[in-house]
Amino acid sequence: MFTPVFSCYRTVQFSYEGESIVGIAEFFQHLMNGLTLGGIYALIALGYTMVYGILKFINFAHGDVLMVGAYVGLFLFDLLRGSSPLGLWTITSFFLAMIISMAFSALLGMFIERVAYKPLRKATRLAPLLSAIGVSFILSNSAAWMFGTHSRKFNYPFDNTPLHLGEVVITPHQVLILVVSLAMMIILKLFIDRTRMGKAMRATSLDQGTAMLMGINVNRIISLTFAIGSALAAVGGILIALDFKVYATMGTMTGLKAFVAAVVGGIGNISGAMFGGILLGLLETFGVAIFGIPTGLKDTIAFGVLIIILLVKPEGLFGKVEKEKV
Amino acid sequence: MFNFFLLILIYSGIYALMALGQNIITGYGGMLSLTQAGFFAIGSYATAILTTRFGWSFWGTLPVAFLLSALFGLLIGLPTLRLKGDYLAIATLGFGEIVRNVLNNWDSLTNGPMGIQKIPMPILFGYTINPYKKYAFLFMIFIFVVIAYLLFQRLARSRMGRALTAVREDEIAAQAMGINITKYKVSAFILGASVAGIAGSLQATFTLSVTPGTYTFMVSVMVLCMVVLGGMGNFKASILGAFIIQFISYFPQLTGLSGSIPAQFQQILFGLILVVMMIWRPQGILGRETRRYGSASGKSKGGAQ
């Protein structure tokens, strides 16, 4: 998905004595790229994991929400910035566009939950999954219908000339992505751990019935969960769009990979999702760069990881084994 | 125009086979798998490669497609079926994508994105079943569908069908009653896979060429749609669903409206069908098949639940 700014070397040069500076720099380069990619996966994975934590349900349509967020952000940004030259206004309008897009996606997420999932809360296990697949289809194809199947590019909000730190090259974009995703994760963690709402969310994910008895409005908490998850997905989508491009089906593959990240970390576990996202980003980047997996098969890295984790530790790295009470 | 109508029927038949397989996995087994595209592809490419590269006759490739898909069904089924249904869906989706990716990249075997062309038409007792002259081909497909239907229907009425239903309803209780749940789930998977492989074989010999781009996860979703729309747990319904969905697919071309209706319209419609059916009529159009036991084992079908 991202092409590292350096061309890919097929072999790593550094040895254990740590002599070759070129090797270390290259390693750091890939590390940067991997972290950037990972930060985005983490943001999206959070949406999956939070919804699963509360409803025990995988929201297939989550990836497509990120796509909507990206499109909305794109249009808003173009609208707001007009034809201003790169500068303070373009940066401000970028963040404005992002925030509005977050709000819009939050509303979209809540709407989808209300219409397509809430009626199925008591139905069989399969029903909400099928419904989610349906929603995903509706979203991605509607986008293709409305915006065409070609991809679009975001205009940069600021000068994106790469910075050179020694041998390593980073673009301001990558810095932006890292900063934004880190900031979002920290805010979310603080919210979940320190606020009353956050506590309510944790309670609901542990035991919905009891939470209700304690006076927690479970429906509102569920809506909030979807809202937050969708907002984060929108951010993820915009960040991807910044560095890459926007297209109607971008949600499906990225969403799937973010889901793998959530599973790796332990689905339902927020720290796990963050960790899983970053890990997956690193694996993908290093997989292509170091182990020479051809870029065409890059997507299979995620699925390979999924299969391995499901075979070895299906509850994820930070997850708890959930035993069904007999 | 009538020719086109026959084309739709043929595709309906091919997809009906996949839908029947999906019904065993999802309708009876209760497992949400999105694998049919992958097995479909495997069957198609098996036929394509064996006929073009090695000069096999189509009929020889059928058992290979069958066995190869069954084998992959086993390989995918064993590790993933321990998992909860939600994960299974993604894992199976991943499998389909891996297959497509591999077919796209393994140039030496599959000719990469360009695919394989000039697949020979099937010949039966010296008579060439020409896909362009649709009748014979349609008849052949019809036979396959009927055979598959009869075989699966019988299966559903046997203790295997009952066991699968028990596994679907309550794995723990089923185990406690002596049913080896892994065995049944994997068997369902294998059956669903092998019939999709056969469908793939037929597809290859119909379109006379195969490209990886055909076997996207869209195919799996469509097949799932067919089963859901028709009614899970009902084989007749799967066939019905296949026809309905195929006709919807080709509706614009059929009615000459393809200029005004955008390509995504049907897919949006499929998405809507999934959502609406789940909320409003989850048992599908025909509903699950029920059985009544009178004296001895007199069997007749009950209605929808």
Add this chain to the structure above:
Amino acid sequence: MILLETEALTRAYGGVIAVNKVDFTVEGGLITGLIGPNGAGKTTLFNNITGLDTPSSGKVFFNQKNITGYPAHSICRMGIARTFQNIRLFKELTVVENVMIGRHFKTGKSETKGRFLNAINSYIHLKAEEEQIYERASDWFDFFDLGSMKNELAKNLPYGRQRELEIARALATDPKLLFLDEPAAGMNPQETDHLMATIRKIRDLGVTIVLIEHDMKLVMNICDTITVLNYGQKLAQGTPHQIKRDPSVIEAYLGKEEE
């Protein structure tokens, strides 16, 4: 003759020891009660014996054979059947079909080798096989007088009948040992009396029964021997008469007497 026994059976979940070195013995032909306050580990013990859960340590012997860690379906096939605390019927199947499930593994044992060939064989002889299964199953629903409801969906049955159906299904597997997990839960006194009679009838058929129950009247009346658990440990074992007078049992249920 001891039909089943556990040897220092232990099941720990992280720090919580649900079953703590329990030596549980079941004598053939008798009705054994397993009682204890809520959370004492009774169902966990059941689960670990019947293979739905794996013990952390210790052993289980059935007919002198070590069955520790065997999967649930194998244990069922060896002759141990059970019902569940929270009724686990196959709701969307009919009454008949539920009981027929119990006969599932009993059929298909033909002379042909290999399970795949078995499957093909039963496929071919479908009708005959189905009839055979139905016949044996009907013995059981006649036993519980469920014949009139045989085509009803299990979920539509009244509660008490559902419990009976679950027992019928378990009996259809022709067990030597039957575990009943709170079969009288939610029953009124008449239903409980009826259940007692039924349990005695089952015992008379030669099935050994182990019973988890909270209804003391039922337990004291019907059990030949009782084992008491508390906090995962075996407190006492003996006849109802002995148990009623055992001070540690009294303390567990009623608390210590004020000094």
